[in-house]
Amino acid sequence: MSGDYSIYTGQKKTFTIPDYVLFSLTLAVSAGIGLFFAIKDRNNVNSKEFLFGGKDMYVLPVAMSLLVTFLSALTLLGTPAEMYNYTTMFWWLCLAFVCAMVLASVVFTPFFYNLQVTSVFQYLELRFSKPVRDLASLIYILQTSAYMSFVLYAPSLALNAVTGFDLWGSVSAVGIVVTLYTALGGMKAVLWANTFQALVIMAGLLAVLIQGSIVMGGFQNAWDIAGNRSRIYFHDFSFDPTTRHSFWSVVIGGSFFWTSLYGVNQAQVQKALSCPSVSKAQLAFFVSLPGLMLIVSLCCMIGIVMYAFYADCHPMAFNNLITNSDQLLPFFVMDILGHVPGLPGVFVSSLFSGSLSTISSSLNALGAIIPRDIIKPYCCPNISDKSITILSKVVVFIFGGVAIGLAVLVSQLGSVMQSAYSVYSILNGPLFGLFILGMFFPWANAWGALVGTVTSLAFMCWIGFCAFVNRVSTAKLSPVFTHGCNWSVTTTAMTVTTTLGTTTSGSSEMTTVAASSDPFIPMYKLSYLLYTPTAMAVLVIVALFVSLITGCRDPHTMDPRLICPLFDRLFPCMPEMILRPLRCGVNHNVDYRNKVYEKADELPEKIQPVDDNGVEMKPSRDAEAGDLKGGTINQGFEPIDARTSEPEEFVTHF
Structure with a gap:
């Protein structure tokens, strides 16, 4: 390699005018998409259009949005750093993606699509009770608000540290732009902007990988260097749950985590419901799967090239060139692309596109949840659909500002990436467990759901807090070196160094913890990837x-x-004599639409009437004060005009 890089010249690269121009163009195009749909749909103001894109969206933009929603800047920065600091065990996550996508598309998507709820938490009220719905909604709002602030702040911090890119300028610019185009354009703006952002992410990652491979004399050479220094490692099949990344923790734990994101998370379910049919929603999931695996694989390959590039000059071990792993990738990008005007700007655009896609989807989800789950039931039960739409836009504006404000609070924390994943996993597990309980365990009641949720949440908070207090960390057992550095400093001679351990031939990772007499120390070492299934099991x-x-x-x-009907979904060809007992006594063959009931209070709980053609019904004006005695469930109802209003929620009979 030539001595053109910062580790040899002693000079950090900085942004040039072309880099700032490309970054500004990314924000401008995203904002322009929102403005376009705001103007285009200015005469069609209703919640169905704003929150679901009219429920007539194409497969491609939905698939691209599903792809990038949770591939935030945290993932784009964290995955290469994972490869650099530890081993390639995390690459098994691609197998977890396959499991998660199959479950999300085959089991969860048809379930929520058939319910036709605006908020996934409406289901929890239908299945359990209003307090359960309220508790879950509050947990989700807290989780999403915190995560947005991390996603907004982390890339800005990393870039500021290594390029001089203005920290709060980028935080404010990204926060304001994403809030504007989400509030103005709604779901259509989110989906099409995410499609553009997916392309930018691909371009940025490919630019880094290609140039990095060229610098290293080919990817194979980088692979060999990493392999010779114990970084290429795929065969940790330990059943020890404290192993940070074993095959089982990555594949099984990762499957549960990503199934929760794609199966029951409001942001993803809302996008699936924007498709005109179940089959197209399922197709969108399967179209996004190859892209999901490609982006994560690109990040892993970049991490390998990055390790090979710094094999003899670890920037964190020498002279504090950078202070934490969050800054490794930006530092690497400026090293290999800094001499080409504009290319660092492409990378920065891809990084912030990850943030834009995540924040816009989260804001749109909050715009659906807060008016429906919090404001309408308690403050304005008779609010009109138009007012709901306006309220959704106001919520987007408010929580866009909240994300920017919370970024200031996040700046006072330590490692933002570790904090982000810990907080999200702790809150995500109980939510996922609540939906699993309702969907697959018909014996569970509302009291069980409430107590289980509180217990699971308290248990995970205890583990997370105690892991932090006891300073649980994972040792990096492969050596790093500084003897190849040529930074001009007046320090002691450079020597070979290792971080927190020595090279071993066994398991690639081990968890260390400060000395403590706490008997529950083994529980605090639990792999973070197992947080979601653990919380679900406890609940x-x-x-x-x-x-x-x-x-x-x-x-x-x-x-x-x-x-x-889980087994009917997964094994539709299984004989009826086997499937029948697996349905746990629930008769999925009953048609409630035409069943006769003697009294109104004999109606099955919370059923949405539909006519013989499957068109949803609402109470007729002449029968709003009457009952259904002596008739079918549809007596006293009339079809909902889908052109003027969205489907009503399930009719609740207590």
Whole structure:
């Protein structure tokens, strides 16, 4: 390699005018998309259009948005750093993506699509009770607000440290732009802007990988260097749950985590519901899968090239060139691309495109949840659809400002990436467990759901807090060196150094913890990838136990649309004699639309009437004050005019 790089010349590269221009263009195009749809749909103001794109969106933009929503800047920065600091075990995550996408598309997407709810938390009220819905909504709002602030702040901090890119200028610019185009254009702006941002992310990652491979004399050479220094490692099949990244923790833990994101997360479900049919929503998931695997694989390959490039001059070990792993990739990019005007700007654009895609999807989800789950039930029960739409836009503006404000608070924390993933996983697990409980365990009741959620949340907060207090960390067992550095400094002679350990031939990772007499130390070492399945298991076990004590629900009396026939979905060709007992007593063959009931209070709980053609019904003006005695479930109802209003929520009978 020539001595053109900062590790040899002793000079950090900085942004040039072309870099700032390209970054500004990314923000301008994203804002322009929002403005375009705001003008185009200015005469069509309703919640269905704003929150679901009219439920007539094409497969491609939905697939691209599903692809990049949770591939934020944290992922784009963190995955290469993972390859650099540890080993390639994390690459098994691609297998977890396959499992998650199959489950999300085959099991969860048809379930929520058939319910036709605006907020996924409406389901929790239909299945359990209003307090359960409120608790879950509040957890999600807290989780999403915190995550947006991390996603907004982390890339700005990393770039500021290594390029001089203005920290709060970038935070403010990105926060304002994403808030504007999401509030103005709604779901259509989010989907098409995400499509553009997906292309920018691909371009940025490819530019870094190609140039990095050229500098290293080919990717194979970089692979060989990393392999010779214990970085290429795929065969850790340890069953120890404290192993940070074993095959089982990455594949099984990762499958649960990503299934929760693609199966029950409001942002992703809302996009699936924007498709005109279940089959197109499922197709969008499968179209996004190759792209998801490609982006993560590109990040892993960049991490390998990055390690090979710094194999003899670890920038964190020598003279504090950078202070933490969050800055490794930007430092590397400025080293290999800094001499080409504009290319660093492409990378920065890709990094912030990850932030834009995540924040816009999250804001759109909050715009659906808060008016429906918080404001309408408690403040304005008779609010019109037009007012709901306006309220959704106001919520987007408010929480865009909240994200910028919380970024200031996040700046006072330590490692933002570790904090982000820890907070998100701790809150995500109980939410996922709540949906699993409702969909697959018909005996569970509302008391079980409430107690299980609180217990699971408290348990995960305890583990996360104690892991932080006891300074649980993972040792990097492969050596790093500084003998190849040529930075001009007046320090002691450079020597070979290692970080927190020595080279071993066994497991690539180990977890260390400060000396403590706490007997629960082994629990604090739990791999963060197992947080979601652990929280889910705790919730389900506690909830079923409480339900047993307080009185289990009778599966025969439940609306079958509130219970997912898991084995029918996964194994539709299985004989009926096997499937029948696996349905746990829920009769999915009952047609509630034409069943006759003697009294209104004999109706199955919370059913949305539909006519013989499947068109949803609402109470007729002449029958709003009457009951349904002596007739079918559709008596006293009239079809909903889909052109003037969105489908009403399930009619609730208590």
